[in-house]
Amino acid sequence: MWFRRFLISLVLLNIFRGDDMKKLFLAILLLLIIANIVNAQNNEFETFWNNFKSALSEGDEKKIIDMTYFASAEEKEYFSFSLIFDNEAIIAITKASSTDLTKFDNKNSEYEENPFEILDLPDEVDELYLINVTYEDESEEDVNSYQRIYAFGKYKGKYLFLGFYSIG
Numbered sequence: 001m002w003f004r005r006f007l008i009s010l011v012l013l014n015i016f017r018g019d020d021m022k023k024l025f026l027a028i029l030l031l032l033i034i035a036n037i038v039n040a041q042n043n044e045f046e047t048f049w050n051n052f053k054s055a056l057s058e059g060d061e062k063k064i065i066d067m068t069y070f071a072s073a074e075e076k077e078y079f080s081f082s083l084i085f086d087n088e089a090i091i092a093i094t095k096a097s098s099t100d101l102t103k104f105d106n107k108n109s110e111y112e113e114n115p116f117e118i119l120d121l122p123d124e125v126d127e128l129y130l131i132n133v134t135y136e137d138e139s140e141e142d143v144n145s146y147q148r149i150y151a152f153g154k155y156k157g158k159y160l161f162l163g164f165y166s167i168g
Contacts, residue, residue, distance in 0.1 A: 045129065048159035049098040049152070056085060057094045069160040071120075084164060089148060092133040101129040101152070115151055119163045128153040128162065144168075 048067070055063035061081045070076040085093075104115060105127050115121075115128055129152045137144045146168030153162050 045152075045154075045159055046098050049101075049129075052152070052161065053094045053096075056090055064161070067159075067161055069121075069155050069162045071122075088135060089133050089150065093131060093150065096131055098129070101131050104128040104130055113167065115149065115165070118165045119151060121151075121153075121162060122155065125153045125155050125162065 052064070052067050055067065059081075064081060064085075065076065065079060068076075068079065070079070115130060116125070121128075131150050131152075133148045133150065135146055135148065137146070146166055148164050148166050150164045151162040152159060154160075155162070
């Protein structure tokens with residue numbers, strides 16, 4: 001409510017003050033539009049993430065397949081829910097909020113291994129959300145650990161599970 005009053009005040013000031021106020025008003029309006037677009041994108045991913053976690057916790061393979069990117073029909077045919085999403089992965093993913101994921105832009109060079117290249121993603125994917133799941137393999141002599149990195153992103157206007165890879 002206070003925000004609406006603020007905008008009305010700006011409009012009234014705009015009427016009585018001239019060009020400088022018009023520029024200020026337009027700048028604020030533009031910032032509000034941009035903030036609204038960014039918020040809508042975040043809400044879109046949040047919705048996808050919650051739906052994905054729900055399907056994963058229920059073990060709903062059909063929903064997971066519908067929310068997964070496949071480069072070919074053969075990949076879809078050979079999709080193995082239990083090999084990709086073991087108990088550790090299911091627990092880690094379903095407990096994570098969307099803010100726990102690391103956002104990775106295609107232009108970002110912070111990572112030594114580029115997930116866009118490792119997963120051989122199409123050019124239409126320009127951002128990823130990554131979650132790491134750590135595994136420990138205890139043998140009699142020592143403990144070895146490795147990570148699976150699960151990738152999610154937007155492809156052709158739709159958020160999808162894009163794949164995973166292991167390091168370590």
